[in-house]
Amino acid sequence: GAVVSQHPSWVICKSGTSVKIECRSLDFQATTMFWYRQFPKQSLMLMATSNEGSKATYEQGVEKDKFLINHASLTLSTLTVTSAHPEDSSFYICSARVRKGTSNQPQHFGDGTRLSIL
């Protein structure tokens, strides 16, 4: 159980286009999901917290107009990289946590989306 799925796993597109990445919790409901970005040989950097039915909370230095987050249902959050440029090329990863009992339950992560902007 507790499977988080991301789609697509790999995308290449031209500079200036927008790219949407989906994150789904397959067998549980997630009122909150998290989006991370990881550059080569670096650790994961939290970008934003996605809240179902409300606005996302962005970490300092992350442009909310650049990285649009929508959490329309309890099982789906999307991250749209708008007007993508080569510097946006990275590995994007989402996570979610099963909500039951006390909140010491671990977060579960998707397999990531590798985005390459030409």
Next chain:
Amino acid sequence: DAKTTQPTSMDCAEGRAANLPCNHSTISGNEYVYWYRQIHSQGPQYIIHGLKNNETNEMASLIITEDRKSSTLILPHATLRDTAVYYCIVRVARSMNRDDKIIFGKGTRLHILP
């Protein structure tokens, strides 16, 4: 949440136990210790977590010192597939009304040697 300190890298022979240390000397009473690992080009994988008692599951064992200032993740019989970056994270377990983010450090790069 408390900060953790881990060695940058470690080597372990295949078939031997891999012992990965983590220092969390500023941990507070309501903070749990979580371990994740990330195999190259994949998302992080949850391994185990604990508060103060030692924990064991099908993947690993977690040994937490009595003063809770440090812990050790033990992979009992390491295989080549255990080569990964291992992250030790401490985090407060709050009520269900709040969902807390995980901040990743640099972790330990574990190499399993054939």
